[in-house]
Amino acid sequence: MTVEVCGMSGDGTIAAGGLLNEALSRAGFSILAFDSYPAEIRGFGRCVTRSRVGDEEMLALSDRTHVLISLDDEQSQSRIPFLAKNSAVFFDNNPPSYIPEERSIASHVEPGTDLFGIPLADLATRAAGSARGKNLTALGGFAAVFGVPLEPFQEVIKKKFMPKGEKVAEANLKSFEAGYAYALKTFSDRLKKIFVPAKKAKGPEKVLLSGNVAISQAALDAGLELYFGYPITPATPIMEYLAKALPERGGRLVQMEDEISSIGAVLGSFFAGKRAMTATSGPGFALMTELITHGIMAEIPAVIINAQRGGPATGLPTKTEQSDLHSAVFGGPGDSPRIVIAPTNVSECYSYTLKSFQLAEKYQTPVVVLPDFFLNNRVENVPLPSASEGEKADGNIYPDKALKGKYTRFEITESGISPRSIPGMEGYNFSTTGLEHTERGIPNYSPENHMMMTEKRHRKIRSALTDLPAPVEFSSGGKLDVGVIAWGSTFGSALEAVNRAQEKGFKVGALKITSLFPYHADIIRGFMDRCEEVLIPELNFEGQLANLLGHLHRKDVLRLNRTTGIPFPVSAILEKIEEILGETKR
Amino acid sequence: MQEKTHYPTKNGTRALEVIREITFSTDPADFYYMDVNVPCQGACPAYTNIPAYIRCLFEERYSRSYELNRIANVLPGVLGRICSRPCEAKCRHGEPELGQPVNICHIKRAASDFKEAGHIYMEQLFAPLGKKVAIIGSGPAGLAAAHDLSTIGVSVTLFEAFEEPGGMLRYGIPEFRLPRDILKAEIDSILRLGVTLKTGVRVGQDLAMEDILADYDAALLAAGCYKPLKLEIPGEELPGVYTGLDFMIQVTSGRPPHVDKRVLVIGAGFTVFDCARSALRLGAEDVSICLRRTEEDLTVTEDEVFDTKREGVKIKSLMLSRRIIGNGQVEGVEFVRTRPGEIMPNGKRSITPIGGSEFILPADMVIVATGQRPEPLDFPGERDKDGVLVAEKETFRTSEPNLYVTGDYLTGPSTVIEAIARGRAAAEKIAEELTGQKFREKAVRLEETKITDRLRSWDFIPRQEMPFISPIEKRFSTPNTEVEIGYSHEQAKEECKRCYLCYLHYEIDMSRCIYCRYCIDVAPRDCIKMVRAVETNEMGAITGFVETQQWRNVNAIMIDNTRCIRCGECVRVCPVDCISVTRVELVERMLPREKAS
């Protein structure tokens, strides 16, 4: 089920959502949570936290909310249309002054809704001396009614507030317990007792992570010591995380004057043999594109995280979108192939970022990791990720000893990869340039050379296919009436829709695309051939993945596009699948 | 008035001066403020300083609490049991969303119950004036007047027609509501000032009023209302039919009438309930109270009604008695149904009898307690058509010089606390007339203070219920034992915690406020307002606020003391400490005696 906490900024909404996620995760449930808050810092906007909780892994957000905890009734009214049938609403039933009918949450809910009125401010004041803890009182009420045991909440509350002092922790704990006790007594004949911790097998330790934290930690596990960047939503938390972590290991984070110098510094670092990273979003990435192609031409590794957001231009900084595929794959002048990989969940945010360093080094190319706002900011509880020695190892292909003294930097090879020396390696000097060049790195404009080098660079990138994650099919195999192909955070919604359609008996399947460039054309075509219809849902207007892959299908792919700024609703994909099936039946 | 306190230092040199400023004000705007903002005190006819005595009791200063009561109301132990509690109806804690009113009356009783055994009574005595005043009637009005006149320096003689003093307190209220010893002790504390009490003397019969007027400098008639109203219906003279007053007097004099199985009590005041409960204790099996209107129209307190029902008395409504039936002895009463109508100007609901709806209820005894009027007495002075002495309500004067009237004899039946207030007011007037001087005045006392140690959580303490004799049967085996047992020390303290202490005035200093609005954030109600302008009345007191939500129109952030529940949160949170707390109390002050002319 999905639990929302909604309030005005300043009510402690986000904190409450965070504690809810931590506590439920500690109690052994799977969580997928995503907050939304206004662009303004304080005072005048609506904050909503949405947590989907269940026994199994959560793939996507739910369309409907089952529990709404309202810390501000006026703001919460906007959430009522999303309530499921027979949902539960918690609200403060003793506000400081009387409210007219239009502004009351109780007057807007459907009759089957379970209303739980708790005097939040009064209970918090009585327990802790002020109403500040009323967000915790509301959580207490929720925990009592839905049968969540007290201990996980008490533990996470203590853990969160102890750094601020014992008194603060006490006050918050008391506020929570006051709500719990009140609800247990007052609603004793309406308790739901839904949360029974699953008998989980002794599995790996789980931890709540956001996409950004996963990315940052992966970089650190890859041995990152240098970061160059410029803050931009939604990548800024990566910078903040590393700003604290890097100096602790003797590394450095430098905030550059803009994104152009940022990518320049990353290229410079990798050129000198040291791993570095930068993270940005659409507008920043656009600024980087020229230098990225420099890296492509001069075959220098780089790792760029492009956290997509609503565009174009400044666009919608706090909304999610998948409209930078074209930019990531094709952005920049000339024939400039590079590796672009897109994670679909928080675990993949970690593993792909980790892998990107080795890919960049091996294939001597900028690698773009392409998450979107929803992935960057959502929280899932995942097995604690870690990197093996093999995954951390240096990916560079160094020149053979035999070539000492006769080293050619851009030697044309079968794979297209020319072994690479690092400046300072004695006997392996080389020259390099952003101009088109010969194998020896000397500028050259002859028609034959340009054709040859361009082909070499393309071949090199294509050879990365073996190292890149292949598309993964989710179906019973064989012929399918509808095949859904999706990427990024939309894949979770697509997979859940496909699962539900399968439960209804439809012959549908899903294909997960994570390597956007180069892409595994054969596998994809193979899947498409077995599908009567191919549907590609995306959070962009035209269908950028459809544009990229559509040609592999024998007929037009069906597109389902949204530019709403919010994650792709599962129901929309399911409805489209059913519509298509309805059509094809006729 | 400035009080300086000197403290000696080690080497005996000049010490610290601690200066405390207390202001007394007689500005009408301040009186208006008190009326509106300390609603309990404003509702009390005697202007008892309620928050002060509640706070004293909380601090376990029981004797001081008792004395604070005694300043305004000379019979706190008595009123703490039988008062009609107009204060509780106005208590701020009883506002719709705040819960139940404070049990002010029960706290008053606790002060009386817990005062020290060796309690010292405080009286402020003026020097003797050499004047003599006769007071006719030793009920609450007469007793209060006797006390006040004595302290002012007048020599008082109290004439009482019954065998014992107290009036309705002794003869109209049963012992199980007001124990005799409590009444006696408090009457004695008045008599001890040197009042001469003559019982068994009926003025106008045993002694002529003219003689009294000749002997004394003034006479005050406080004889109460002892003429019962009749229903004026056929059968009222049958044996077995009593008036409420006669019934109660017989019971309280120790000569109760024989009570048979079925009793009907007709009427709707306090006396009706006393009669019903007394009848039960005298052996009646089936007692019913018959109301013309409905239970909701009763002025008796809800606790009293509930207690009465709990003892087994039935309450029947919407019936008007038409005639009493019986052959040589009462056998029953014929009633018609009534229809309630609008509320009339006198505050009562009009009723229309429904023709043709007659029915009869059987009864062995009928008690008619439909009210009392003053007795017409053969006294000098102008009288009305009923033979009752006429007097001015403001000055208490009759047309006869030096003859005054107060209490229920002046106003018709009212409540004990009102009678006490009027008795005191009449005493003031008489003293002024006799000497040409004012002895006392009311003033508003202002003193800066800190917020109290009250916690916000105390606002949610539930009302402490008065313990009573249980099971019900026990009440009938010991019919004269007081039914209400009284609070324990813990209960009394808990109930005191509930009082917001509305005598605290919270004010934001506008010149220092930085408009951060932290106070509004922590306010538990709409008590702190963003204000464009204030409305004032002709006295200059603030009567309303013109609020605004537009920042550019906000001229001040102000605390609305009529909404304030004195929780102190605003003071605690204000970053510039610009909210002051002042204790404002309505007090009585002695006026310095002017040189005798």
Added chain:
Amino acid sequence: MTEEHFVIIGNGPAGNQAAVTLREKVPEARVTMIDKESTGCYKPNLLPEYVVGKVSEDKLYISPLDFYKAKGIKLRLGQKVIDVNFKGKEITLDHKEVIRFSGLILALGGRPRIPEPLHPFEDLMFTLKTIADARRWIQELGKVESVLIIGGDLTSFAVAKALLHLGKKVSFILDEDAFWPVRYNKEIYEQAAHQLTQKGVKVLACRKLKGVLRRSEHSLQVQVDDRKIEVGMVGAFFGLVPDVKFLTRSGLQIERGVLVDEYLNTGFEGVYAAGDCAEIYHPEIRDYWVSIGYDNAVNLGRIAALNMAGGKVQADVEPESIFFVKDIRANISWWMEF
């Protein structure tokens, strides 16, 4: 707001019928129903049979929730009214919401009455008015073998009959104080006692009920006159008192119920009362009349709605204040005398 807003407090049979009738007669107005219970409208008269399992829960309900939505009636369940300002036409709910209305129908129903002398034992006795009550009965009946019924109202007979069906040992105290709606007299007492005894119920003579004590987890001791009786469970059926306590001192005329005229109007413009909570003055019988039973409540709800929508329909009463209830002839005005 120019739109008319009709509010009905109470989602029982009377309130339901009133809402439906209003919706028919005034299609453009807003109609809102408010009830403090969270369940939809159900038939309280079927509760005894539900308790013993003769009727399933879904048969209790009158209309599903969709019904109200389809008719455009806003149903607000689980929300309690704490105050009504009749002159200002405002209702206050217990979570401090204020609702303005142009017309109001009070269909508050009744609440089980416990006579004051028995108040101290309130927690030990079971009443049966709501589904929540019924669930408690079901739970307790699973643990006890004998039940003592104290009272004499119509529900008590239905419950006694139902309990026999379950095989419980049923004893009965016919309390004159609650012999509702019938005026107590010897003849009727004997008639009722006879009928009960015939069915297998043990009728106990009782002059005064002194008290109830808990002896163990599933047994109580009831003190009747000078005897002590052991039973598993005690049911209290002293009739219903109209649930209008929260409206006292609101200006509304209340005796036992809300006093209304033969058109069910309370005296305040646009405010009507219907069902068990209304005490109707009817000029024909020159006395007060209270409806009992499901059908009467529904009828009154209909009439109140018609009159609020501009009609002038009189509530019909039985002539001469006599009516027949289950073969017993009874005088209604006696009702007001407890």
